[in-house]
Amino acid sequence: MTSSALISFDRVGHSYRSNAGVLVPALADVSLDIAQGEFVALLGPSGCGKSTLLYLLGGFVPIRDGEIRVAGKPVTGPGRDRGVVFQSFALFPWKTVRQNVRYGLERMSLPRAEQEARTARLIDMVHLNGFEDHFPLQLSGGMRQRVAIARTLAVDPAILLMDEPFGALDAQTREIMHEELLAIMARRPMTTVFVTHDVREAVYLADRVAVMSARPGHIKEVVTIDLPGRTEPGVQKTAAFGAYVERLWGLVKNEAVQAAAGR
């Protein structure tokens, strides 16, 4: 298992210093292997450290306890092999759509024509033709997140990290983005780690769902989602889908209640 895993968390822990100066444990003893091409959702109540786990994998937050390996090498910092999409979009507001998408390409030694071609292809993929010269603040939330996805995919990362990427969008837009994400994944499969607190979203998108418990966060259970014909319309109304949602919701609800009672 370990040898075939693209990403492996090995007894990862993390604590942060509170305002009062005390060390608060946020994550404890997290171990998880993710195979090449797998879509794994990290699901849990707010404050369970699921985003922190993603930031550790991204190399944004230094790893002090345990180890995270990507393709066998320990993570020591951010890298182009791990693309990231944030809930807040994190677009460069002073750059146009085109400049945002091209940003990562400019840092690879590619000929200019190749950069342009790739940028155009990605903007096309996320259906933003005609908006190339708009600034992010002139776009809707859904469009901004498409730009962020295109910007990340432009540098061709092996792994896609998504931190509640659709959490800031309205319900309809979120549905559309789910379908588009699956369509993109079908065309260009990628190992994906997806943080969410939305049970239905996790079931709809993920191959496996890791349910996290709060304070200090650790992985409580990993549920494999086996939904044939995921991209068919109406899959969300099938009994199998409903059963998965029910089961995961039970696990998460328990955690939320326990976390509250523990305070």
Add this chain to the structure above:
Amino acid sequence: MIGRLGRALEATGTVLVLLVVWHFVAASGAFSDFLLPSPEAVAARIIDDALSGDVFASLARTVVTALTGFAAAGLVGAALGIGMARVRLVRWFFDPLVSIGYPMPKIAFLPVFLLWIGPNFASQVTIVAFSAVFPVAVATRAGAEGVERTLLWSARSLGTSAGQLLWQIVLPAVVPQMLTGLQVALPVALITTIVAEMLTGGDGIGGAMLGAMRFADSPGVFAGIIVIAATGFVLIRTMEVIRRRMLRWHAEAAS
């Protein structure tokens, strides 16, 4: 476009109304010509000085002093603000100094700079820069501390090195707040320039006004006020235009 034309018309109209009121008050004889010269007399004086080139010489001197000090304040303030936001040692050393210097009346140090540097261009620029640097530093620091970490992280994961972050991300992200600081600093620079020129003499408009006052030449004093008011208006409006140009991407430009 209509908005800009409207503003220009509005300003012109206001100036015209003020001139008419001034004319009738002066013509009413309620004040002596010495206390309130007529706008015609002042205009004649400005035209005379313009024809002889005196206005342009003293105006150039004043504007160069003000803008040199302002530019120095901008550079030092921006560097200090970003340094305070990102380098712990810089923050530790300068935080108390800036928090005391920011509200303090910097003009009180003018005699100190005159003592150290002498009554010349250098001391004028120094006091202008010293007066204007604090708003820039404080605003830039606030901006640099407010740069979202996800912006920095995104840039890193797209292949930006830690060293490039400052130029690639922090600096552009800080521009709106830095401009706000500069917009506070510009009037301060102008006020300080005038006072410094009045106190040190010299060739600027402030010096010319004080000279005119000493010779009880009230059209000269009023001419100075008009020229400096117009200069202030143009410089501050120019700054606003620069802000709009630079912040085409910003939320305030969309509205």
Add this chain to the structure above:
Amino acid sequence: MSRSATVVGAVKPKLDRPREKGTAVVNWLVRWFPLAILAITWEAAPRLGLVNPASLPPLSVVVAALGRLAMGGDLLANGLKSLFRLVCGLGLAILAGVPLGLTMAWFRPVRAVFGPLVRCLYPMPKSALIPVLLLWLGLGDLSKITLIFLGCLLPVLISTTNGVRGVEPAMIWSARSLGRSRLAALFGVALPAAMPDVLAGIRSALAMSFVLLVSSEYLMSRDGLGYLISFLGDGGAYDGMFAAVLVVSILGFAADRAFNAVSRRALAWRET
């Protein structure tokens, strides 16, 4: 369920409340230590001959001069004079600026007439008025008070207008729908809601008032702290000059801090 959700959301790391008193003192010392470095440098540089003691008397000498100025009564007499001018000029600017700002915000015709005037006069560097005020009003208090008044009026007025105009319409509508008159809504709802802006305007006017006070006392006065600085400087009493500069700086800083403390108390209803 909903109860537990709110509790989860509210959890914040507040474990050891009683922070140790000793740590607080140490933190305070660490925070302000750079000032001590500055003071030591000021004392040592002239003593070690790094700078000419005539241009920068050591701090201790300046403090001694400060003591002499204070004992001789010069400091108090000139300080009170300056304070009087400042309070009159700034006070009048607030008394005139806040009502004018309110009127401009509330009545469109008033705004149409005075708005352009304000926008036209605001960018003018007010220190350019010093010579003409001297011509008109002489060397006494009136010229300084007028200058400070004119310099502080527009910042107060503009921030009041902007503050009132920035109040959420819903707030005023709900007051009106509860039967308040337009005027009652202005004083009962709009003015309190605009208070943060009004106070911010007064704060920047306070800083401006010090600048104009000191500038005008340099140039057209026979008393006041600005006069004291230039008098001592002209007479070559540099230790006294530095002492007076120090006093003015500390006063400006202290006034800002005091105003800030008072306005924060006045705005206690705001979160954070």
